[in-house]
Amino acid sequence: xxxxxxxxxxxxxxxxxxxxxxxxxxxxxxxxxxxxxxxxxxxxxxxxxxxxxxxxxxxxxxxxxxxxxxxxxxxxxxxxxxxxxxxxxxxxxxxxxxxxxxxxxxxxxxxxxxxxxxxxxxxxxxxxxxxxxxxxxxxxxxxxxxxxxxxxxxxxxxxxxxxxxxxxxxxxxxxxxxxxxxxxxxxxxxxxxxxxxxxxxxxxxxxxxxxxxxxxxxxx
Numbered sequence: 001x002x003x004x005x006x007x008x009x010x011x012x013x014x015x016x017x018x019x020x021x022x023x024x025x026x027x028x029x030x031x032x033x034x035x036x037x038x039x040x041x042x043x044x045x046x047x048x049x050x051x052x053x054x055x056x057x058x059x060x061x062x063x064x065x066x067x068x069x070x071x072x073x074x075x076x077x078x079x080x081x082x083x084x085x086x087x088x089x090x091x092x093x094x095x096x097x098x099x100x101x102x103x104x105x106x107x108x109x110x111x112x113x114x115x116x117x118x119x120x121x122x123x124x125x126x127x128x129x130x131x132x133x134x135x136x137x138x139x140x141x142x143x144x145x146x147x148x149x150x151x152x153x154x155x156x157x158x159x160x161x162x163x164x165x166x167x168x169x170x171x172x173x174x175x176x177x178x179x180x181x182x183x184x185x186x187x188x189x190x191x192x193x194x195x196x197x198x199x200x201x202x203x204x205x206x207x208x209x210x211x212x213x214x215x216x217x218x219x220x
Contacts, residue, residue, distance in 0.1 A: 010191065021082060091208065101130070106157035139152070183201070
């Protein structure tokens with residue numbers, strides 16, 4: 001079976017609001033206030049919790065790896081408590097997923113979000129059952145851009161890892177698909193959209209309405 005594997009943050013859903021709120025919870029506990037409050041911080045949010053903490057501490061010139069390690073569990077707890085308060089699915093995302101499933105593709109998720117948090121978020125959004133597989137950052141001993149999580153997501157969706165495509169929003173996703181020897185499609189509607197063309201993916205996606213045709217063209 002051919003499979004379509006999606007990244008989660010910045011690809012299927014805009015999770016930046018809840019991620020930034022969790023990071024700012026940490027900064028307030030440090031006595032620094034809401035450090036991540038600029039438009040450019042949205043792209044940083046989609047790079048993960050540790051990156052947000054590092055970025056914020058660099059902004060106030062207090063970067064210390066031990067502080068990042070100390071507050072990372074605090075960030076995860078804060079995020080878990082309000083994981084779907086501001087998060088929204090991108091327009092047309094679930095219609096495209098349904099279309100692909102109905103066309104006979106296996107559909108799954110490969111994300112660098114911890115698996116339990118990804119599971120919780122998808123459940124709260126009411127879309128978990130639409131995906132045949134979910135592989136997170138800690139599902140396997142390795143994470144993207146290592147190709148094995150992508151291959152495992154394809155296998156768990158009942159597919160052939162050699163006949164899959166990765167839909168993502170970052171250089172991590174581009175490098176993952178390249179390492180796996182399969183095509184990737186990068187979305188242009190996320191916060192890093194303008195930079196996606198420079199990564200030379202096999203496809204650039206401007207709206208989810210166009211995805212089914214693009215998948216058919218790229219993997220049959």
